[in-house]
Amino acid sequence: MHPAASSTDAFGSLSLEHSSTVDRVAEELRRAVFEGELESGTPLREVALAESLGVSRPTLREALALLVAEGLATREPNRGVSVARPDPDSVRDVSTARAVLETAGVRTWPHASEEAREAVRRALGDYERAVAEHASYQELNQRHLAIHLSLVGLTGSPRLVSMAESIVAELRLALAQIDRVRRNARSQAGSHHHLLDLLEAGEIDAAVDELGEHLHGAEDAIIERLDLG
Amino acid sequence: MHPAASSTDAFGSLSLEHSSTVDRVAEELRRAVFEGELESGTPLREVALAESLGVSRPTLREALALLVAEGLATREPNRGVSVARPDPDSVRDVSTARAVLETAGVRTWPHASEEAREAVRRALGDYERAVAEHASYQELNQRHLAIHLSLVGLTGSPRLVSMAESIVAELRLALAQIDRVRRNARSQAGSHHHLLDLLEAGEIDAAVDELGEHLHGAEDAIIERLDLG
DNA sequence: CTGTTCACGATTGTCAGACAATCTGACAAC
DNA sequence: GTTGTCAGATTGTCTGACAATCGTGAACAG
Numbered sequence: 001m002h003p004a005a006s007s008t009d010a011f012g013s014l015s016l017e018h019s020s021t022v023d024r025v026a027e028e029l030r031r032a033v034f035e036g037e038l039e040s041g042t043p044l045r046e047v048a049l050a051e052s053l054g055v056s057r058p059t060l061r062e063a064l065a066l067l068v069a070e071g072l073a074t075r076e077p078n079r080g081v082s083v084a085r086p087d088p089d090s091v092r093d094v095s096t097a098r099a100v101l102e103t104a105g106v107r108t109w110p111h112a113s114e115e116a117r118e119a120v121r122r123a124l125g126d127y128e129r130a131v132a133e134h135a136s137y138q139e140l141n142q143r144h145l146a147i148h149l150s151l152v153g154l155t156g157s158p159r160l161v162s163m164a165e166s167i168v169a170e171l172r173l174a175l176a177q178i179d180r181v182r183r184n185a186r187s188q189a190g191s192h193h194h195l196l197d198l199l200e201a202g203e204i205d206a207a208v209d210e211l212g213e214h215l216h217g218a219e220d221a222i223i224e225r226l227d228l229g
Numbered sequence: 230m231h232p233a234a235s236s237t238d239a240f241g242s243l244s245l246e247h248s249s250t251v252d253r254v255a256e257e258l259r260r261a262v263f264e265g266e267l268e269s270g271t272p273l274r275e276v277a278l279a280e281s282l283g284v285s286r287p288t289l290r291e292a293l294a295l296l297v298a299e300g301l302a303t304r305e306p307n308r309g310v311s312v313a314r315p316d317p318d319s320v321r322d323v324s325t326a327r328a329v330l331e332t333a334g335v336r337t338w339p340h341a342s343e344e345a346r347e348a349v350r351r352a353l354g355d356y357e358r359a360v361a362e363h364a365s366y367q368e369l370n371q372r373h374l375a376i377h378l379s380l381v382g383l384t385g386s387p388r389l390v391s392m393a394e395s396i397v398a399e400l401r402l403a404l405a406q407i408d409r410v411r412r413n414a415r416s417q418a419g420s421h422h423h424l425l426d427l428l429e430a431g432e433i434d435a436a437v438d439e440l441g442e443h444l445h446g447a448e449d450a451i452i453e454r455l456d457l458g
Numbered sequence: 459c460t461g462t463t464c465a466c467g468a469t470t471g472t473c474a475g476a477c478a479a480t481c482t483g484a485c486a487a488c
Numbered sequence: 489g490t491t492g493t494c495a496g497a498t499t500g501t502c503t504g505a506c507a508a509t510c511g512t513g514a515a516c517a518g
Contacts, residue, residue: 046498047498055472056473058287058473059471061500077499103333250501287502306470306509308470309469
């Protein structure tokens with residue numbers, strides 16, 4: 001390393017958030033959706049939202065386009081965009097999609113980078129710690145989904161991970177709508193711990209089966225509660 | 230069904246295309262990229278493009294945002310968007326991603342809907358016919374990729390298919406850049422026919438292996454030609 | 459002659475305001 | 489009961505504008 005380079009390395013911890021207004025607006029909308037502040041089906045009026053957020057209408061429109069691309073909102077021509085309404089079919093589709101992605105990750109456990117494997121262990125540890133500390137519903141939910149994302153990370157493919165993120169975001173939306181009133185996050189630490197044990201033991205096929213059952217159970221639970229909503 | 234419902238069903242075959250200006254602009258840009266008219270790395274100036282296409286700048290910006298979301302273009306803050314530049318790493322990533330998606334489709338062949346299986350046979354037939362008729366480079370390319378998309382369609386998951394479409398679009402971009410001058414589409418009908426035979430015979434594992442080799446070969450060929458470009 | 463500094467043009471990011479097209483809902487007409 | 493019409497609201501798109509930023513080349517110091 002050159003002296004000059006090492007001197008810049010001293011600021012390695014620094015990072016300037018280079019976020020555009022559009023990104024911040026999109027992030028705020030995402031947050032509102034995940035927290036359940038916006039009920040599914042709520043129309044997102046452009047003028048009202050833009051005014052409320054203190055941005056111009058074109059800027060808000062770009063942010064809305066992002067949300068639509070992520071599947072968190074739907075746009076009907078000449079009728080504007082509204083918060084996506086999760087129906088049983090889309091939940092089933094999201095579930096099969098994430099089953100494909102996560103199973104692929106689990107299958108590559110033996111060839112995955114040590115870094116990726118460590119990420120899975122860390123995600124599980126964070127989740128179990130959050131459970132033990134009776135963390136908020138939001139945090140538990142997020143940490144739980146982080147485990148599943150880390151499984152996809154085993155593939156080492158940024159594109160698969162970003163696809164999984166989009167899928168998981170739709171799942172978060174569905175969960176937020178379901179638990180808008182009653183927020184009861186059951187601990188599923190046992191199932192995940194078992195999954196990791198199987199992986200560490202090299203029993204990949206058994207791990208795939210365990211994951212399949214876990215995902216199927218989650219899908220049924222969501223659809224059931226969706227139907228009576 | 231009520232009588233009223235059946236009367237509306239009589240128009241089920243009708244469909245009016247509701248394309249917005251943004252969609253048409255995005256489609257035109259996609260076409261230009263796939264045809265190789267826009268070299269990779271070309272900056273897409275907003276004012277010039279908007280004027281050239283006869284639309285306003287905000288409209289063009291929305292279209293560009295779409296392209297960026299699809300991975301066909303990249304945006305650098307305060308420096309605008311330019312046609313994506315496929316590097317070996319991204320080609321590798323796209324290849325592993327599509328391997329995951331297509332393998333998942335192949336694995337579900339036995340449980341797939343007859344409709345989805347028929348779509349695979351039709352895609353292969355169309356491709357072979359195009360080869361026999363010495364169709365244009367563009368058409369051969371598109372029909373070849375359509376086969377791979379139909380494999381993902383076996384999963385029956387719209388989301389997985391749309392992910393695959395995005396991935397394949399990036400691949401088309403890379404191919405367009407490689408073959409910008411020399412357009413030599415080798416017939417790969419043999420490999421695909423073999424794959425379908427294995428599927429029809431129920432030898433799923435062998436089909437998965439065949440697909441894996443096919444994809445790996447394609448990846449190597451692209452990267453090799455990318456390096457010397 | 460070489461390297462640095464600075465001002466300028468070009469481009470993007472964002473905004474304000476406007477207009478036509480379309481949708482919604484209600485009410486009148488047949 | 490179906491159809492036609494109208495007002496209000498909302499979106500889709502356009503025009504014009506401005507500040508912030510980037511790249512470039514010229515002026516300048518060493």
